[in-house]
Each structure stands twice: as structure tokens, then as C-alpha cells.
Amino acid sequence: METLIADMAARARTAAATLARASAADKERALRAAAAALREDALAIVAANRLDMERASANGLSPAMLDRLRLDAARVAATADGVEAVAALADPVGQVIDGTVRPNGLALSRVRIPIGVIGIVYESRPNVTADAAALCVRSGNAVILRGGSEAVESNRAIHAAMVRGLAAAGLPADAVQLVATTDRAAVGAMLAAEGAIDLIVPRGGKSLVARVQAEARVPVLAHLDGINHVYVHADADPAMARAVVLDAKMRRTGVCGAMETLLIDRGFAAPAALVQALLDAGCEVRGDPADAAIGGIVAPASAEDWDTEYLDAICSVALVDGVDAALAHVARHASGHTDAIVTADAAVAERFLAEVDSAIVLWNASTQFADGGEFGLGAEIGIATGRLHARGPVALEGLTTYKWVGRGTGQVRG
Amino acid sequence: METLIADMAARARTAAATLARASAADKERALRAAAAALREDALAIVAANRLDMERASANGLSPAMLDRLRLDAARVAATADGVEAVAALADPVGQVIDGTVRPNGLALSRVRIPIGVIGIVYESRPNVTADAAALCVRSGNAVILRGGSEAVESNRAIHAAMVRGLAAAGLPADAVQLVATTDRAAVGAMLAAEGAIDLIVPRGGKSLVARVQAEARVPVLAHLDGINHVYVHADADPAMARAVVLDAKMRRTGVCGAMETLLIDRGFAAPAALVQALLDAGCEVRGDPADAAIGGIVAPASAEDWDTEYLDAICSVALVDGVDAALAHVARHASGHTDAIVTADAAVAERFLAEVDSAIVLWNASTQFADGGEFGLGAEIGIATGRLHARGPVALEGLTTYKWVGRGTGQVRG
Structure with missing residues (x-):
């Protein structure tokens, strides 16, 4: 399993380098094409979801869980709308946070760049496959998605549509990868993939978040409770x-x-x-x-x-x-x-x-x-209660970091 | 050892709440008083350092290590100057990062606040005791300092001066604590103190940084290599x-x-x-x-x-x-x-x-x-090569986080 995740992460890293340099227009085009692909594939996605629903019913999932899992034409359309809404957001990559010219003439600025490779670990809502992928692509990050085993057919169908969107804009398919196995060890391998995955965002119930926070060697953005x-x-x-x-x-x-x-x-x-x-x-x-x-x-x-x-x-x-x-x-x-x-x-x-x-x-x-949309952030990858990097609703900016760029004319410290 | 660190961290947390509300003027006054105390205590600090130097020589420390450990009147004066330079920096706490008024009239802003409790793990340079404490106090954070066992007498003498500075401004002594034991297990307990210590900054050679990065459950700001x-x-x-x-x-x-x-x-x-x-x-x-x-x-x-x-x-x-x-x-x-x-x-x-x-x-x-001073940041706690929170030279801003503050007139989501 470590090998599978390491291989996916290595491909994600390569794709991330391309995505980091992609224009805002290309990323927007990819997401609009992905939304269109979701609409085109609506029947196939709902059919895939039916397989998940049947197995989940047979396995005795609770009515609340079944409702979270269920997709119909309206929910697929809403998911596509959500991807288009993210496509329309301003691109955070390349934004200059601040800048200064030092007395020696060296011009310094801090420029927003993508974080790199994001891992999303989630449960039964298959729309997260599209929502989270859209936010990562919009912010120039490659993403490794690991949804719940109960939603595997739905997630595969949605993932296929997202990848078609990337292809339509000439962006690498490896920018959005779905962990194909339902083996729970895959989550453990993602949480341990320090250096290969830069950030893990868990989306789901308290037991999932607690496991991720307890086990992860990779930094985690999340909240456990909202008391x-x-x-x-x-x-x-x-x-x-x-x-x-x-x-x-x-x-x-x-x-x-x-x-x-x-x-x-x-x-x-x-x-x-x-x-x-x-x-x-x-x-x-x-x-x-x-x-x-x-x-x-x-x-x-x-x-x-x-x-x-x-x-x-x-x-x-x-x-x-x-x-x-x-x-x-x-x-x-x-x-x-x-x-x-x-x-x-x-x-x-x-x-x-x-x-x-x-x-x-x-x-x-x-x-x-307490919601990224209500805060004017467009959409959120989640809400974080940790003290580092990003707090509260985390949206595109929270999926970026920065680098220092200095432009000189031959300055030396001497 | 876990009990010692947990107790120190709990006292630091209480002190951090006071420090977070302290005025810029009080924090500046504390650091100016600390610098004055360092100057007053110069002879005592050099005498304490002599004990460390004698033991270190007897233990066969390398000349380079001995030079890093050594304090004289000029180095103590330079350390006091450094604390005063930090005192003069603009206070990052309370700065409004950005703000917006939502269509419903809810006024939102992101306000810088201290991170909370910072742990500094360092080696033979005793001036780090003063430098790191000053940066933490200036940014409203409580700090737990764990210096090298070879510098224990020097660190105690410098720490005493820093605490006198806090007292002079009416700030809690627990805002700057020094781990008194030279037991190496104390470092392990700090690295494991998830939730009790918010951030660890290692200052020292590669083996120290590597150990901290490998073991820490607490987030770490650091760089391992500068290739x-x-x-x-x-x-x-x-x-x-x-x-x-x-x-x-x-x-x-x-x-x-x-x-x-x-x-x-x-x-x-x-x-x-x-x-x-x-x-x-x-x-x-x-x-x-x-x-x-x-x-x-x-x-x-x-x-x-x-x-x-x-x-x-x-x-x-x-x-x-x-x-x-x-x-x-x-x-x-x-x-x-x-x-x-x-x-x-x-x-x-x-x-x-x-x-x-x-x-x-x-x-x-x-x-x-590549230096916080050269970048106009005043002083740096270190240089970070991770991808989250802060990158490059980390100064006062990197020792802060933010919260969302919303001011309404009875808004409900409905």
C-alpha cells in the first residue's frame, strides 16, 4: 500500500509542477469542462451511485448515511454548479502578498504559490470528489482523493468526469487522482506520506477526523469539534x-x-x-x-x-x-x-x-x-481550528503558500 | 519528564492568555527592561558562562563548539542590543490582515493574534535564550526554552535577566520559561506535547533539526539543509x-x-x-x-x-x-x-x-x-523550508496566526 501511495504521490508531484505554472485561464477552462463532463455523465454517475446504494442498503447503512451517499440528477447538477462556481473564483496563484525595496536596491516580494500535493480523506458524500478536486485544481495543487469505500463506484464516475475536464484544458490527468482500492490501509499510507503529500484535509465525521489527527505525520487542516x-x-x-x-x-x-x-x-x-x-x-x-x-x-x-x-x-x-x-x-x-x-x-x-x-x-x-461561502470565500475545503497556516473557513488562499522572490542588480552582502 | 513539561506548558498557556492581551507598549517595556537587566548582569552572565566553558573544555568540546558557547562582555552587550532591536519592532498582534462587509451587513475581518505557546530547542549558543525569548514576547507568545546542556549555567543567567524584564512591565514570569533539567528526555517530552505546545522551533545543527523533525508531534518550523x-x-x-x-x-x-x-x-x-x-x-x-x-x-x-x-x-x-x-x-x-x-x-x-x-x-x-534582517524583518526566529504557515525567514509575523472577527447587527442565516 505504501508503494501505491508513493507512486501516486510521485505522479502527483510531477503534475503539481505543471499545474503550478498553469495559467488562471487554463485552470478555469479545466473546471468548466469538468462541470460539463459531470452534466454529460449524469446518467452514468447516477447509475454508478445506484450500485453503491444497493450494496450500502444490503450492508445495513443507516438512513442518514444512505441519504448522504445518494445521488440523483439534481444532486449531480448541483455538484456541477459547484465546480463552475469554483472555476469562477479569482486565482490566488501569483498574487503578490507584499513587497519592499531594500536600501541596497534588492526588490523583495512574497508571491502566492500552490502548496503542492494535497490529500483529501473523506466518507460517504461523493460530491466531495468534485468539490475538493475543483478547489485543489483552482489553487494549482495536485490532489489525491480517498473517498469512502461505500461510495467507490460513484467516486470513480465523478473522478472520470473531472479528469476529462483536465484533459480538455491540456492539464495532466495525474493532477486529480483517486485511490482505487477500498483497503483502509490506503488511508494510513497517505497519513504517513511525510514529504510526499504536503497536507491532508479530512472531510467527514468525528471518528475519521480523530483518526487522521492522531495518526498523521503529514500536516492536517481540520476541526474535530464545534462546541x-x-x-x-x-x-x-x-x-x-x-x-x-x-x-x-x-x-x-x-x-x-x-x-x-x-x-x-x-x-x-x-x-x-x-x-x-x-x-x-x-x-x-x-x-x-x-x-x-x-x-x-x-x-x-x-x-x-x-x-x-x-x-x-x-x-x-x-x-x-x-x-x-x-x-x-x-x-x-x-x-x-x-x-x-x-x-x-x-x-x-x-x-x-x-x-x-x-x-x-x-x-x-x-x-x-461559520462557512466559507457566507464569508465570501466562494467555497471552502473545510473549517480549521488548529493554530497554524489557516484558521476558520479554509478556501483557495488556505491551499496556497508563498515564496520570497528577490530581484537585484548584482547585490552582494560583502 | 512528561509531567514537568505538561506543567510548564500549562503555566505557559495561562501566561500566553495574559500576553496575548498585553499592549504593544507593555511588551516593548518588558524587552527594554530585559535588555537593561542583561547589561546589569553582564559580569554574572560571563561568570556563569565561564563555568560552562570549563566543563565543556574538560569534556573535550571542539574549538568551534567552544567558540559558539563562549560569552564575553561584548557578546552580552550585543545580545542586549538584539533584544532592544526586537523591542523596537512593530507589534504584529491586532493587525487587521483584511476585512470585508458582507451583503447582509456582517463586517468580517481577520486579525493577527499570537500562536500561543512556542517551544525553542537549541544548542550551544546561549544568546538564543535572549533572542528567541524576545521574539516570542514581542509577538505575544509564551515560550519554553530548552537550550543545550553544555550552556546550562549561561542560559540560567540570561533567563533570569529576561524574567526581570517581564516583571518590570507587569507581565507574567511564566511567559518565558527555561527547562531547568539537562535530561535529554525533556526534548522528547516537548516534541510530544501536542496541543500543549503549539509550535517547536529548533535552532542548531543538522542532527538536532533532524531529530526534531523526525520525532515531533507538535508542528515544527525549520530547515534541515541549505543546498x-x-x-x-x-x-x-x-x-x-x-x-x-x-x-x-x-x-x-x-x-x-x-x-x-x-x-x-x-x-x-x-x-x-x-x-x-x-x-x-x-x-x-x-x-x-x-x-x-x-x-x-x-x-x-x-x-x-x-x-x-x-x-x-x-x-x-x-x-x-x-x-x-x-x-x-x-x-x-x-x-x-x-x-x-x-x-x-x-x-x-x-x-x-x-x-x-x-x-x-x-x-x-x-x-x-537569506536572512530576516536583510529582508527587513528585523530579526528572525529561523528559516523555514516547509510548505505551510511560513516560509523563508520567519520573524514576528510567522509567530502569529489570526482569527476571524465578525461584527453584526443581529444577522441570522435563516
Whole structure:
């Protein structure tokens, strides 16, 4: 398996050198052609997906897993639309980050370049094959895709369309490679391929991300948890607090940007009404039954609740004594993903924004904005909660690095 | 040992939270006070260093190692000057990298913040204790310093002065901690402290860097080799080529930015004169004795020479057929550090700058400019040849990350 991955990575490295020099127009043309190929192949892709679905049903996959796996004409069309949207994004490669002319006349600049070879390890959603490949190609990176074994036929069909797109623009087919085997050892070989693969991005559930983070020798961009807080300050407008809290928790409960813990300041006017709004929306709310303000309407919370990412219509709620207590709770329990404050007090808000050490910190806005599209980045390869390279929604820029370019006239240090 | 490092890292994390919020003025005041403390303590530091020197001599350290270890009044003063120079640098923390207002009115910006807890693993030069601590404090990071056992007394004396500086500005002493034990297991515990230490920067020889890169679970910023090339193109001005090549190789032969391989285009007018200039400067030159142009004056090169970082007055030289051959040689043998071209042909130069995949690529300038100070960065924590986070000279900005800050007026995704 190490040999297979090493061979794929070596071919990816060669393709990456070509892709790094490809024009923005060629990369855009490749992705538009890939989108067209996805549309042309829609019937074949759906037929391939049917094979995956039948095997997955026979293997007893859960209805939620089956829904993630399922492709139909509309989903293939949406995938093609997504590839075209990435094609339309500005090319980050060649951008000059900054520059200076030194006193000796040496002109220095930092220029964005692709990272090189990206590995994507993902699970049952076959659209990731197209989405991730498009983002990598647009940013000039070669990519090695390793999807879930349950989606192998779908992934092969989508991959074939992506490669046709590369060919249409004269770009190397090895720029987008799919690991053909369903042997789980392939993932281990990718994670160990230090120097051959430059970056691994896991896309999937917590157990996948945890395995990748635990095993990888290659750098990883990912988030494990989204234990996100909304702190409703004493000076929050009750209507705004209600709207933000309901959206943060209930708009979609299964996304990583969903609120999992609500912190209500003891000075806030109507804590029970806020909790009741969540209950009325169908959310289970867990808190301290001994607390006079909300105890009568909450289910009892255990100690683990404060460190739990429910990804469901469940929420923990705590009453806190002022911003210091809120900050302490967030510092102790947040997973570094997205945390928000609702308040009319700008000074308190700025303190929260400054002191909360998460990738995304919001004032008077729903945590569900944690998304590359909502941030204006076009599309995202994922959300990262690590502290190096890129944080929060990672899009094209996060798939680049830079080099220093110096133009002189014979300067020596002497 | 794991307990010791975990405890130090936990205290560093607490100190880092305070330091992250410290004003630019307070951090500057701490470093100016630290520089003053170094000057006040000069006699004590030199006396402590004498103990290290005596033990090191008795242990048979090489003269080069002893010179690196040695402190005198002038070196302590230079170290204090270096800390003051870092104090004077602009504070990167709080800088707004970019910002946008979304169509829904949500104002987003990316704000620089410190990385958190940095580990520095270094060898015999005790000035690193002050230099690295100063860069970390200036960028708002807490630091855990682990110097060489041969410099333990010197490092303790310098560390004491740095901590006095922190105290003078009301900053926590735990922001700069020195691993007190000389047990080598402490390094292993630091390298394994994933999540507790955010970044490791090794400062020292190749064996130290190799060990750190091989063992670390914590991200590492470093370079292993500086196998740097100068390509003298057919259209290079011979006088400029001579000046750049001599400086790149001979200004200082032991620095990581030194040229190790000279590539001379077969179309260049005077290859033998260029090689002779190196020989006249006292450099051993290894090449192909069968090559008519230079064979008569070079020592024979073995295959390993093309992948060797001499860090000495030795250089390999190859004649190449045009820019394609030069690029191929660099792609195969360069270590991703610093490579240069000398030519009067701008189109060829731009191609070299675009296609060479090293952290620093130079046109008509000596590779010995590979240095944070020369790049106008003030000072550097090191030079990185990895592909993520920061490349080339890493200074204050490389010791920061960012968070997304969003300011809304009640926005929900709906």
C-alpha cells in the first residue's frame, strides 16, 4: 500500500509542477469542462451511485448515511454548479502578498504559490470528489482523493468526469487522482506520506477526523469539534437574542457551526423566555434544575454536557455572572471553532471579540455563519481550528503558500 | 519528564492568555527592561558562562563548539542590543490582515493574534535564550526554552535577566520559561506535547533539526539543509557573476544561505575564470574532470556532492545546457532554501523565479541575503523550508496566526 501511495504521490508531484505554472485561464477552462463532463455523465454517475446504494442498503447503512451517499440528477447538477462556481473564483496563484525595496536596491516580494500535493480523506458524500478536486485544481495543487469505500463506484464516475475536464484544458490527468482500492490501509499510507503529500484535509465525521489527527505525520487542516457558544449579555436586545439563538441552534442542527451551549447573563431580562423559545422550536434544553430562573423548564445537565457537540436538537444552557464568567466558561469548554456574543454594549462586545481564542468570534450574529461561502470565500475545503497556516473557513488562499522572490542588480552582502 | 513539561506548558498557556492581551507598549517595556537587566548582569552572565566553558573544555568540546558557547562582555552587550532591536519592532498582534462587509451587513475581518505557546530547542549558543525569548514576547507568545546542556549555567543567567524584564512591565514570569533539567528526555517530552505546545522551533545543527523533525508531534518550523544553487546563465555579466558567486560561497561558508552548488551555463563566456576565482579565494571546487571547460582545474565530484551541504569552503560545480537543464538540476537537488540566477535576460530570470520551488529565489543577488534582517524583518526566529504557515525567514509575523472577527447587527442565516 505504501508503494501505491508513493507512486501516486510521485505522479502527483510531477503534475503539481505543471499545474503550478498553469495559467488562471487554463485552470478555469479545466473546471468548466469538468462541470460539463459531470452534466454529460449524469446518467452514468447516477447509475454508478445506484450500485453503491444497493450494496450500502444490503450492508445495513443507516438512513442518514444512505441519504448522504445518494445521488440523483439534481444532486449531480448541483455538484456541477459547484465546480463552475469554483472555476469562477479569482486565482490566488501569483498574487503578490507584499513587497519592499531594500536600501541596497534588492526588490523583495512574497508571491502566492500552490502548496503542492494535497490529500483529501473523506466518507460517504461523493460530491466531495468534485468539490475538493475543483478547489485543489483552482489553487494549482495536485490532489489525491480517498473517498469512502461505500461510495467507490460513484467516486470513480465523478473522478472520470473531472479528469476529462483536465484533459480538455491540456492539464495532466495525474493532477486529480483517486485511490482505487477500498483497503483502509490506503488511508494510513497517505497519513504517513511525510514529504510526499504536503497536507491532508479530512472531510467527514468525528471518528475519521480523530483518526487522521492522531495518526498523521503529514500536516492536517481540520476541526474535530464545534462546541460553539452564544453568550447573551445583560444588555442584549431580547428580540435579537431570540433570533440569533434560535438560528444558531435550530437552523440546521447537524452542522459544525451550530450552537451547542447557550450562556445567559444573570442580568439579562428574560432568560426563561429565551429557553422557552428553544423548547417551543423542538429543542431539548439541559441546564441546572436548581436554578430559579430556568430550573423549572430545563432537563438536568450532567458535567459532560458542557463538553458535548450534540449536532442535534439539544442544547445546554448555563446562567453566568457577567462577562468574566462567560469568558471563563468559553475558555474552558469551547473547541476553538465559533463563539458569539449578543449585546448592545460595544465595549463588552469588543472585549469578548478580543479575548475569546476561537477561529471565529462573532458579535450579534448567528454562529451558523461559520462557512466559507457566507464569508465570501466562494467555497471552502473545510473549517480549521488548529493554530497554524489557516484558521476558520479554509478556501483557495488556505491551499496556497508563498515564496520570497528577490530581484537585484548584482547585490552582494560583502 | 512528561509531567514537568505538561506543567510548564500549562503555566505557559495561562501566561500566553495574559500576553496575548498585553499592549504593544507593555511588551516593548518588558524587552527594554530585559535588555537593561542583561547589561546589569553582564559580569554574572560571563561568570556563569565561564563555568560552562570549563566543563565543556574538560569534556573535550571542539574549538568551534567552544567558540559558539563562549560569552564575553561584548557578546552580552550585543545580545542586549538584539533584544532592544526586537523591542523596537512593530507589534504584529491586532493587525487587521483584511476585512470585508458582507451583503447582509456582517463586517468580517481577520486579525493577527499570537500562536500561543512556542517551544525553542537549541544548542550551544546561549544568546538564543535572549533572542528567541524576545521574539516570542514581542509577538505575544509564551515560550519554553530548552537550550543545550553544555550552556546550562549561561542560559540560567540570561533567563533570569529576561524574567526581570517581564516583571518590570507587569507581565507574567511564566511567559518565558527555561527547562531547568539537562535530561535529554525533556526534548522528547516537548516534541510530544501536542496541543500543549503549539509550535517547536529548533535552532542548531543538522542532527538536532533532524531529530526534531523526525520525532515531533507538535508542528515544527525549520530547515534541515541549505543546498543552495547559483545558476550563471549564458547572458550573465561575468563581473557580476564573479561577485555574486564569490559572496554566495565565501562571505561566510558556515551559514545556511551559503551557495553549495554552482551551475554554469555552457553558453557562459568564461566558466574557467569563474571557477578559478573560487579557487583563488581558497575554495575547493568539485566537478567533472572530463569536462573540457573546467575539467583541468576541478577536483572530481562524486554523485553525493550534488546533495551535500558543505557549510565549508567547498563547492560543487556543473556545466548545464541552458535554463531547462539548470531548472532540472535545481528541482532534483535543491533543499528548498535559497537559489539564485545571474543573468541579464529578464525573461529567463522571470522563468527561473517562477519555476524554482524554493522558499527564496533570487535574481542577480547573493544567496547570503537569506536572512530576516536583510529582508527587513528585523530579526528572525529561523528559516523555514516547509510548505505551510511560513516560509523563508520567519520573524514576528510567522509567530502569529489570526482569527476571524465578525461584527453584526443581529444577522441570522435563516
